[in-house]
Amino acid sequence: MRRRGGTLWNWLLSAPALLVLVLAASGPLVIVLVYSFLSPGNMGGVAWEPSTDAWFRLFFKRDIFDPEVVTWNEAHLVVFWRSVSLSLQTTAICAILGFPTAWFIATRAPHRRALWLFLITIPFWTNLLVRTFAIQELIRNTGTINSLLLRLGVIGEPIQMMYTDFAVLVGMAYVFLPLMVLPLYAAMDKLDMRLVEAGYDLYGGRLQVLRHVIFPLVKPGFVAGSILVFIPAIGAYVTPRVLGGGRTMMLGNLIELQFGQGRNWPLGSAMAMLLLIVVVAALVLYLRWANAEPEQRNG
Amino acid sequence: MKDGSDGTATDAIEIVGLDKVYGQGAGAFRALTGIDLTIRSGEFFTLLGPSGCGKTTLLRVIAGFENPTEGSVRISGEEVAHLGPNKRQVNTVFQNYALFPHMTVAQNIGFGLRMLGRSRTEVAATTAEMLRLVRMEELAQRRPAELSGGQQQRVALARALAPHPRVLLLDEPLSALDLKLRKEMQGELKRLQAETGITFVFVTHDQEEALTMSDRIAVMSAGRILQRGTPHEIYHAPTERFVADFIGDTNFLTVPVVSVEAGAAQVELPGGRTAPARLPEGARPAPGAKVTVVIRPEQARLVPPGEGEMQGEVTSSVFFGTDTHVHARLTDGQDFVLRRQNAGELADPSPGDRIGLALGDGVLRVLKD
Structure with a gap:
């Protein structure tokens, strides 16, 4: 009989998974990377002329009348900053809300915990878009919260919550909270009381x-929860689109814009690569920080 | 003192009328019932009993992890029944040590003092002193996971002793160690107690451990304290059947009372001879009543038939090297085990042999009903 550790056999066994990984992950990544160094086509798509213009335009812009005058592309920088900032805030909010929630579940009697965990996962049953519209219904000017406060006389006119950073933050914290609670619970479950x-x-x-x-x-x-929340948060598309509108775009929306109305595929590709670079850099820095000896840091 | 008890400040722990009930109504479970206990300052006190007898619950009540349902707990005269564990000058050595895995040995030992807000220099000095005390200086920078069971045990002791508590509580601290290490740590514990002068309250189910280490022992069963006293009193003068049975090997004989004097009764032994038997405090059985007397296997001697207080027939003998256990049936049919020291190369009695049993002076004890 063939030895179980045979190299060829191992390769054969992992071939389907490797094939999917190469085709579905690396393949598109290479395409995006290549596109980011090409010129935009007239009707979308790319023209096969090498160019670094897309990467230049990520951060800078040329004056319309005098191409020699280069200034920071503030519109892009604002979106980049908002994406990083809102994602960090979302992670922080999820951590602050998630910790007591996970602690509560972990300290229930063992047979009750399954029920509470089940309740935590209920939001996953419904489509993200539907849930996001439900939040919109809550916070829009004629929505539940504003009508209630108006009727109670707490406020004189509706509070503008839609299309603000706040709305995006609320939406993202709501959507990503379970991703923080579950790994926190797993860690607390193992904690020796x-x-x-x-x-x-x-x-x-x-x-x-x-x-x-x-x-x-x-x-x-x-650490696990923060990674699970931060990475999808910084690339979020649906939540900022529905709750933030055109005024509070995030990186995901900006990328979509380049492939759609903007018809600048190379710029969109460069932005997508930038997102990837930010995520990888953030991960490396964060893991390095998280693995440092805490007791040595504060003596 | 509020309830007029005569506890003094020199008592390390004073517990009065303590009850602990878990749950309510029909599902309620009484873990502790009517515990009255005084532990003197500087004592090595042991709570001894089988698992589930409530000894660990009692320890947790003293530590502050459980609130008593009823009754008062005083530590050095101060009522602490409703103070949290962090407000009591009492530290615990946990059964599986519960060392902080993310800290080094030194950080574990210094934890209590850091929480008390002691200065960096004091923490460092006391930690070094404790490391020396438990002979762990070289391993100060190791993590608990890198230590053997015995070493973890030493760290747990040092960590609990570092804040210099009034009382050290030890919850079966030696049960996870193998026999050799266990003997070593027993000596170590006695040494530490002598050097620090701290009151130790030790929980164990191991009667031998309790007898060899304690100044005093409280024997517990089903949430009650059955008897307390020195190891000698507990071993030689058990007042309850459970205590006599739980500690050491014991012969129980049911015998009629002939007459009663102050503190002792004359009982009629199997075979008709009478012998004095000490009565438990307050007991005064009527002449003619049946009582249970206890006698340890080593307190009877093997003598030629016809001699001694009782006669019997050997049913079996078991050779243990240092001694031989001789099982005999007495003339009235009751069973008796005798332990003979093998001082020389003696022949073991064979089944069917007729033997005489001589009892030492004043070894018989009458049990409470």
């Missing part, structure tokens, strides 16, 4: 035990 007792026993107050015992031990959950 006697360590918490030991912390109290050794004169730690609630906050001290939280900071010196619980946080360091559930940090892997925070």
Whole structure:
């Protein structure tokens, strides 16, 4: 009989998966990378003339009348900054809301936890677009919250929440919260509660035990949750499109614009590559930070 | 003192009328019932009992992890029944050590002092002192996962002793160690207690461990304390059947009372001879009543038939090297086990042999009903 560790056999076994990975992930990536160094076609698509114009226009623009005058492309920079900033804020909000939620679930009786976890996953049953429109219904000027506050006399006129960064933030935090709760719960589930007792026993107050015992031990959950939230958040498309409109675009919307109305595929490709670079760089920096010895940092 | 008890500040722990009930109504579970306990300052006190007897619950109530349902707990005279664990000058050595895996040995030991807000220099000095005390200086920068069971045990001890608590609580701390290490750590614990002068409250189900280490023992069963006393008192003068049975090997004989004097009764042994048996405090059985007396296997001697207080027939003998256990049936049919020291190369009695049993002076004890 053939030895199970045979190299050829192993390659054969993994071939289908490798094929899918190469074709579905690397392939498009190479195409996007190549497109970003070509010129835009007249009716969309690309013209096969090499150009670095797309990468230049990511950050800079030339004066219409005098191409020699180069200024920062503020419209793009604002969107880049908003994407990073809103994604970081979303991650922070999810962490702050997710921690007590996960703790609550992890401290229930074992047979009850499954039910609470099940409830956490309910939002995944419904289409993202539908859920986002539901939030719109809540926060628009004639929506539930504003009508209620108006009727109660708390406010004189509707609060403008739609088409603001706030709306996008609310939408993203709502959508991504379960992605933070689940890995946090997994980390807390493994947490030995006697360590918490030991912390109290050794004169730690609630906050001290939280900071010196619980946080360091559930940090892997925070790390996993932050990655799961930040990466899809920075590339979010539907939520900023519906709740942010044209005024609060994020990177995903800007990219879509280049492939659609903008008819500048190379610029869109360059933006997509930029997004990838930002995500990879953020991951590397974050993991390096997260793996540093916490107790050595603060002595 | 609020309830007028005569506890003094020199008592490390004073527990009065303690009940602990989990749940409510029909599903309620009484873990502890009517616990009254005084532990003196500087004592090595052991809570001994089988698993599920409530000894760990009692320890957790003293530590502050559980609130008592009823009753009061005082530590050095201060009522602590409703103070959290972090507000009590009591530290615990947990059964599986519960060392913080993300900290080094030194950081684990210094944790309590850091939480108390002690200065960096004091934390460092005390940590070094504790490392020396438990002989772990070389391993100060290791993580708990890199230590053996015995080393983790030492770190857990050092961590709990570092803040210099009034009382150290130890929850079966040696149960995870193998026999040799266990013997070593027993000596280590006694040494640490002598050096620090801290009151130790030790929980164990191991009677031998309790007898060899303790100043005093409380034997627990089903949420109650059955008897407390020195190892000698517990072993030689058990007052309850459970205590006599749980600690050491014991012969139980049912015998009629002949007469009762102050503190002792004359009982009629199988075969008709009478012998004095000490009565438990407050007991005064009527002459003619049946009582249970206990006698340890090593407190009877093997003598030629016809001699001694009782006669019997050997049913089996088991050779243990240092001693031989002789199982005999007494003249009235009750069973008796005798342990003979093998001081020389003696022949073991064979089944069917007739033997006499001589009892030491004053070894018989009457149990409470």
